[in-house]
Amino acid sequence: MNPRQRRGALLMIVASIGAIAVFVTVLSYVSSVRAEVGDMVTVLRLKEDVRANSAITKSKVEEAEVPRRWLSGPFISETSQLDGKVAVNKLEKGSYLQRSMVVDAPRLRAGQREIAIMIDAETGVAGKVQPGSLVNIYATYTATSGQRTKTCATRVLSATRVIDVGKLRTTQGESGQNGDQAELGHVVPVTFALSPSQSLKLTWAESFATKVRLALIGPGTTEEPPEKEVCTVDPTAGRSP
Secondary structure (H helix, E strand, O other): OOHHHHHHHHHHHHHHHHHHHHHHHHHHHHHHHHHHHOOEEEEEEEOOOEOOOOEOOHHHEEEEEEEHHHOOOOEOOOHHHHOOEEEOOOEOOOOEOEHHHEEEOOOOOOOOEEEEEEEEOOOOOOOOOOOOOEEEEEEEEEEEEOOEEEEEEEEEEEEEEEEEEOOOEEEEOOOOOOOOOOOEEEEEEEEEEEOHHHHHHHHHHHHHOOEEEEEEOOOOOOOOOOOOEOOOOOOOOOOOO
16 A cells, blocks of 8 residues: 555545544434433414414414423313313414413303204304304395295394304205105204393294304404395394294
């Protein structure tokens, strides 16, 4: 081996030793950081702002990993822990959810009645309405005056709070005039907390309306549109059940 080859071999050895030293240094640094940070745990983080007394649905949260030692209290790690819960106060986007931030959805207050109606799963924003949600309740009617028939839609109740949502059920409609097989439908029982007069109005609407629909109210909505109906007939006014 000539001097040039010896110098090349020596440089390769030195470079290898340097690479090993760098690798060991980086590995040591990573290990020290892990030791300082500790184990990582999964918690739920808000993807958007949530107002007080609103339900925290699955679409509003995401999973995030944080060091266990950073957690100062019991945090929420699974979406199932949010079932039937509402926010205690206004929660901002990016907040890590703790158990103290949510409470059970409100039930009945003095003077209220608990009333449930069946809502069409396809037209009643099924899957999005949760306990604690605010909804408007709409109904469509057919009004007949002489030989004239007019279909009307009205807002039966505004800003009504949902206290429970049942499981999806299958129903069978009426058979057709030609003996056709009845179509299967899907409904969901939705429970509200209402005053006696509101309960009576909703019962009347469900019994005589062609369709009853729910409209989920978006966060931050404070005013309702002035239009309560799209025709001059109000089927829920001036009648006694």
